[in-house]
Amino acid sequence: MIKVIIKPEILEKHREYIINKQIDKKLKKLQRNTKFFNIEYLNRLIDINKKKNYSTQRLFLKKFTFKEQKQILKQHVKFINYLIKEIDDLKNNENVTNSNNIFLANPKGLSQKKKDIERKFTYIYEFLNLQSKLQSEEKNRRNTYSSELRDCLGYSEFSNEKMNYYYKYELERIRLLRDIDRYKNKLMLSKVPNLYSEDNLNSIKQYILADINKINHYDKENNVLNEFLQVNLYQKIEKLPVINNKGKSIGIGKFCFRIKEIIDNACCILKNDRNIQNISISIRNIDVYNAKYEKEWGAYHFLMNLGIKSCPYCNRQYITPIYSENGKVRADLDHFYSKAKYPYFSISIFNLVPSCKFCNSSLKGTADFEYNTNLSPYEDGFGDKLKFSFEIKSYEDFLGDSRIRIYLQEKVGALNDELDFLRKAKGNMKAFQIENLYNYHTGEAMELIRKRIEYSDSYIENLIKDYNEKLFRNENEVLEAILGYQVEDECLSDKNLTKFTRDICEELGFVFRKSTAQSYKDVQQIINKYKK
Template identity: 30%
Template sequence: MVIIKLSKEIENKHENYFKDKILPKLIDSKLKKHNYKVKKEEAHRIHMDVNILRKVFRTQHNGFIDFIENNYIDFAIGKPKTLKDLHEQIKKSFPIIYEMLKESSSSEKEDSYNNYLYNLFGYEKFKVKDLYYYVKKMAEEATGKDRYCKEVREKIVEILKSNYPKLKHEINNRLMINQRKLSADEFAEEFKKLTDINITMDNFNEIDIFGTEWSDYAFVMESGLRVCPYCNRQYITPVFSDSGKMRADLDHFLPKSRYPYFSMSLYNLIPVCKSCNQSLKGSKESGFNDINPYEDNLDDYFTFKADVFTSEISIEKVKGKTKDISLHTDKFKIEPLYNYHRNQVDELIRKRIAYPDKYIKKLFDDNRDYFKDENEIKQLLIGYIHDKSKLNDEAFLKLRRDIAEQLGFINGKQDDMLIEQLKKIITKI
């Protein structure tokens, strides 16, 4: 629930992808044979004669594409504030385009201008290929060959065995088969039966599996996000293999139905859990003024509080913030969903009783060789991370940190009266 920071390497890869894969299609759309033909219904919706609209539309569309081409870096890797500026320029400079997109955003027709533009940007093609493709490409580059052959086959086996030493026996049995020569199709088929060859966040950099190729899985892996930035409840750690794969949803913060020209903007793609994206957000739209995890620390906007008698969890807004956190917490049902986890509050209350400050100090004094300070002892015992910048690393870290602070574990002296009160509550329970 802290600001998501993407690396320069991610930005560079996405910018190059945009330039190489998206721009050419956008530029081609200016050619007559690829140009969009305005529908009568669209002219009717924006209150224009269809013949007049068709005449002015092509000029505006081509100018719009020129605008994207001249500002493609901002469209590719512009931060949220930059995307807002681009949107305002589009609204001002291309009013026909703006109105057509606004009016057609609610249309599900595949032949609408909105869908036409969305397809030009090609989000649906921003997909990973199979694992065999990437390993084979690595082997081809290493051997200087451009197709499957004995050298490529042997290099594939070498790559697999060096990265998965525990699977050497299975790799040999499937891919070498007593040194029998396998055809390209047979080899690919046997490769895909290696069910334990998995790529995760922890090993994809070591293998450098994606190389310079960019895709949805490469982005999620590179982002390093392990927990949903919207809720901090669900893990979104990916796994990629030929026997099964799973990744976070990529939420279009600004909906692609309304802003197809931002459908492939890096800072409009947020790795989140499926519950938040598909079940809770659904068709609810976010806007430029909403809290955005690429520019806002959600942790700065609210604090979890617990009723020590009932363990009920509530949200306390931080005063003085210009954006309304309730839009976020209501959309993603933060408070009711977190109340399924009152057991975590019960656990922290019992630990507050079991580990008074003097005991924590004694533990540290007795183990100075293993811990640098008392905070490390607390983190181990209580299950939170003292460093707020790491709240996105594990599920429920914000909840546990906020409640630990409420109970006096963090940033405060022990409240003996509170502990006695907690003892009485636990005894009654």
């Protein structure tokens, strides 16, 4: 697992988003809504709880009376006031780092918030727990207290951020070009002078170029469209001759035919060119986009600003947050604390973990993660405390098709903090089946072993010496060229399998960091066997 850092500027954007969404007004409206606390519904939950034993809370073990109903309604009002106060605190406190606010608190802070809510609003906490269990069984995702809370907090709006406005003007112009007849009418060729001398045709040409310039307004984030308009329309029309080889005007008929031919050809390219069809916001141009729409914020912006490319849970699958005009493509955001059971954490920034579809939906699913049992990527990664290693069962395995064994080796001491880390990390290892899945990558491990045999220390030293900093400045650059990976800590989230690659390479004696200069795997023994 890879550690993920949320920078202060990201926290500040999230703070401003929460403040500006008028969440407090929506919460006050929910505060007046008592439909989820009518006695009939509450007693239906009681009946289910008796059969399933979801909650041992005394209030949910016997039939509700008006007295108990009044108790839970009273807590509902206080709980909503608690959330409104959290929003007010955001407005009054501009310090976003180490905040204990429910929307900005780090994993440890969120854990404390969870305990506070469980203690102060026990009935609401248990009520949400019961509803989430029922929701899971009935697969009813709407019309629950939890879903109403998420709607008030703006989770749906945040996670399904609409950014079509970014392309609104550009898309109108693209459609204008795609509609050939409409675009030709925009040229207004019918309004040209009656005489069609060389000067007349040049005047018409300048009129058309000026019209195209009105379309060619795209900012640099749309450089594909800029280039298209320049090359396929403006330059071709500008170079269009208005006289024939005898030095006479080609005439308005031929001139119009050639103009229309250029436009038809441009529209054909526009319909079929992949570079134009796939115009999107990506990590490459997010900075330009943010400068233009700096106040906008949502799940897509959050993912793009984090800038990570590989799933932090597994480091095996890419996260591909690419937005196209249909608005459907973005990476998954996992809720470390389930959004059904803990809707009040649904837009808490440290509860939103970018992840691949496989980890989020297929492996974790609706499993209950807790601060004491699981590791958040915002808290820590496996780092040097859990390192990938390999075991070659026999020399035949190395040469043949049999798989070697990949496993995670513990490198922690007996301190309480280290043991706590190991317990939580093992919770993730089990949930995401890390060792099982990485044993599908034995081929990559064997390839690294072969590279280590082929590229000895002396060979690497000679490469550095021979090129004398002209091609490689240091040993790390040589190794990165050989392995195809940048394996410093800050680069681990750039590619898949980077931690796995680094751990195996360091074990083999490919040295990347001073702290891991010594290999503990007997590489020479492997080399000697290979030579026999």
